[in-house]
Amino acid sequence: MTADTGSGAGAEAGADSVTEVLSALADPTRRRILDALAAHGEATATVLAAELPVSRQAIVKHLGVLDRAGLVAGHREGREARYRVVPERLGVAARWMDRIAAEWDGRLAAIKRLAEGQGTGAD
Amino acid sequence: MTADTGSGAGAEAGADSVTEVLSALADPTRRRILDALAAHGEATATVLAAELPVSRQAIVKHLGVLDRAGLVAGHREGREARYRVVPERLGVAARWMDRIAAEWDGRLAAIKRLAEGQGTGAD
DNA sequence: GCTACGTGCAACCATTGGGTAGCACGTACG
DNA sequence: CGTACGTGCTACCCAATGGTTGCACGTAGC
Numbered sequence: 001m002t003a004d005t006g007s008g009a010g011a012e013a014g015a016d017s018v019t020e021v022l023s024a025l026a027d028p029t030r031r032r033i034l035d036a037l038a039a040h041g042e043a044t045a046t047v048l049a050a051e052l053p054v055s056r057q058a059i060v061k062h063l064g065v066l067d068r069a070g071l072v073a074g075h076r077e078g079r080e081a082r083y084r085v086v087p088e089r090l091g092v093a094a095r096w097m098d099r100i101a102a103e104w105d106g107r108l109a110a111i112k113r114l115a116e117g118q119g120t121g122a123d
Numbered sequence: 124m125t126a127d128t129g130s131g132a133g134a135e136a137g138a139d140s141v142t143e144v145l146s147a148l149a150d151p152t153r154r155r156i157l158d159a160l161a162a163h164g165e166a167t168a169t170v171l172a173a174e175l176p177v178s179r180q181a182i183v184k185h186l187g188v189l190d191r192a193g194l195v196a197g198h199r200e201g202r203e204a205r206y207r208v209v210p211e212r213l214g215v216a217a218r219w220m221d222r223i224a225a226e227w228d229g230r231l232a233a234i235k236r237l238a239e240g241q242g243t244g245a246d
Numbered sequence: 247g248c249t250a251c252g253t254g255c256a257a258c259c260a261t262t263g264g265g266t267a268g269c270a271c272g273t274a275c276g
Numbered sequence: 277c278g279t280a281c282g283t284g285c286t287a288c289c290c291a292a293t294g295g296t297t298g299c300a301c302g303t304a305g306c
Contacts, residue, residue: 107162
């Protein structure tokens with residue numbers, strides 16, 4: 001979150017990137033931050049704090065979480081730290097969820113088949 | 124979570140269904156429960172507690188959260204309460220995430236266009 | 247009818263997490 | 277060179293949450 005080391009989730013996936021992304025996204029305030037960030041293209045914590053009902057420090061903390069999840073990236077520009085949104089991670093998470101949903105569907109279908117056509121074997 | 128009134132999220136979406144689904148999914152234990160549930164097709168809290176490293180009551184609590192999020196549904200069968208996974212919600216959440224990702228992409232592209240082709244107007 | 251298994255509920259504990267306030271440091275600007 | 281703005285860090289508070297144990301109730305089976 002130092003805004004110059006960049007994203008903690010940029011390369012590795014140490015502590016379950018899925019958990020990081022999902023829990024980062026689970027917080028409404030964090031989603032509002034992401035939304036405001038997407039609207040501005042780039043913004044500082046101070047600017048974001050001005051249009052959200054939380055303090056600057058809270059924004060900084062949230063940006064830290066979002067950065068670790070790889071959903072935002074920050075860089076220093078003079079004396080201010082600008083952050084921007086990173087859409088890729090969200091897409092990855094969306095695809096992951098879709099895959100799991102499909103997997104569940106498959107398993108449920110298989111089980112249903114077994115339960116219904118016990119002796120049939122091939123429906 | 125009474126398993127006979129059914130899913131709390133079955134009809135309404137009182138407290139932000141997005142938040143409910145995401146925070147429900149954010150917990151690793153909860154994801155393992157969902158996984159085990161999908162593997163069994165149907166299972167009781169006791170069965171799940173047997174193959175996960177948490178107590179039965181913990182499972183029950185998690186099932187409550189998952190039920191409120193609409194990710195599982197339960198029904199009584201004799202003296203046991205069986206739960207099953209509900210894949211639809213996950214798909215909905217996945218599509219929501221994909222939509223947001225696309226939205227971000229659009230906004231970022233527009234902003235980039237403005238920044239690069241200030242005087243050009245058409246790249 | 248008694249026993250045993252499974253569930254539901256309530257109390258309780260420890261940890262995490264969102265939020266705030268205060269302070270120290272660096273950087274731009276007069 | 278001094279001032280002002282913006283950032284970063286630490287300490288602290290309160291609520292929510294994951295987890296546990298214990299107990300009471302209903303239901304199935306002998």
